[in-house]
Amino acid sequence: MEKNKKEVKNNSTEEKIKASARKMFHQKGFAGTRTRDIAEESGINLALLNYYFRSKEKLFQLIMSESLDEFFSSLHSVFNDPVTNFNEKIEAVVKNYVEKMTENPNIPLFILSELRNNPDQLIKKVNAKKVFLQSVFLSQLDDEIKANRINAIDPMHFIMNLLGMTVFPFVASPMMKSIGDIDQENFDTLMDERKKLIPMWIKAILKS
Amino acid sequence: MEKNKKEVKNNSTEEKIKASARKMFHQKGFAGTRTRDIAEESGINLALLNYYFRSKEKLFQLIMSESLDEFFSSLHSVFNDPVTNFNEKIEAVVKNYVEKMTENPNIPLFILSELRNNPDQLIKKVNAKKVFLQSVFLSQLDDEIKANRINAIDPMHFIMNLLGMTVFPFVASPMMKSIGDIDQENFDTLMDERKKLIPMWIKAILKS
């Protein structure tokens, strides 16, 4: 079978380095990762890292940028999908994130801890208003409140609850496993359950 | 006025170094902090850091250990307080953590990101079963469920919701501020509101 561009790209040296860099940075952060680790991990020579990406810093920026995209683009597209309704959007966000983070559990903590010292990266990268404040989702939340005569909720409280319930367990997974005395398999099962439960709970909160 | 031991201790060189180390480690983590930064921050000489604490690693372990204590001891004592009831415990935990993290916003992300590579620190330090699994609080949760004939909830889901709603906004504060286009003052106001709201929402979830 002939290889398409994507497949070729994935096998190139450049992509191998990027894949290893992603893995290491996600695991240990910028300061905790050595370029030698990345080189070793990808089986290439250290000099090639600088040949392709110029510096550790530049390579990191690339990974960070892509990670932010991956994390926020799905939020943006779900929240602004014109065809789905309110409930469907909540279900989609939760399912989407739980599955993504089960697959790649280190992304959220990576983003949050690196953002701590460089919050500007996010501001430059993500149009906050379009992602959430002016999203289709938010007007649907408004409609929901009016239609069902339920108490208004500050959108920020709403999103904190939604992301808190969905993302926090992954950010805190070692702590959760320790507190609950459970292993990775138990943890994943719980997260799978939450795909159904969180949307339910979110609705219960709205009605309270 | 005569100074007591605590005050003297707080002014000592040793304590000044510890205070700066705490600040820097909380902000930038172990790998991101240079011993020179700590020395400069505290106005003391770099050599004194090693004189008092032997090594960066040892100093870090000390800070980490104290931070874990601070974070979990309150959880433990609230959850095992024999005189408070179920609702009071929830209110106490939320109030306690919101106030603590408003005062010192970097602690939770510090703990979580450092724990990522050394989960054992937590296991050694915190008796998971006593903090939560065998706590007075958990038996009260059981009673609550039976008495009110509400649906059972896995305790792990419960604690994930409680801590997720309470802790996550602080862990993700740069992201929350960006998404909501708010400043520190707005953020603190929201967090203050959550002291009342989260216990309410937690109850709504239980009844759902």
Next chain:
DNA sequence: GTCTATATACGGATAGAC
């Protein structure tokens, strides 16, 4: 494009004077 060897800088830690 890929390698080996190396320049250069940085960070943790200590020796030794005061």
Next chain:
DNA sequence: GTCTATCCGTATATAGAC
């Protein structure tokens, strides 16, 4: 106890051969 000066290992980055 506190300082200055310095050692030494380590990490990033580059020069230059192939």
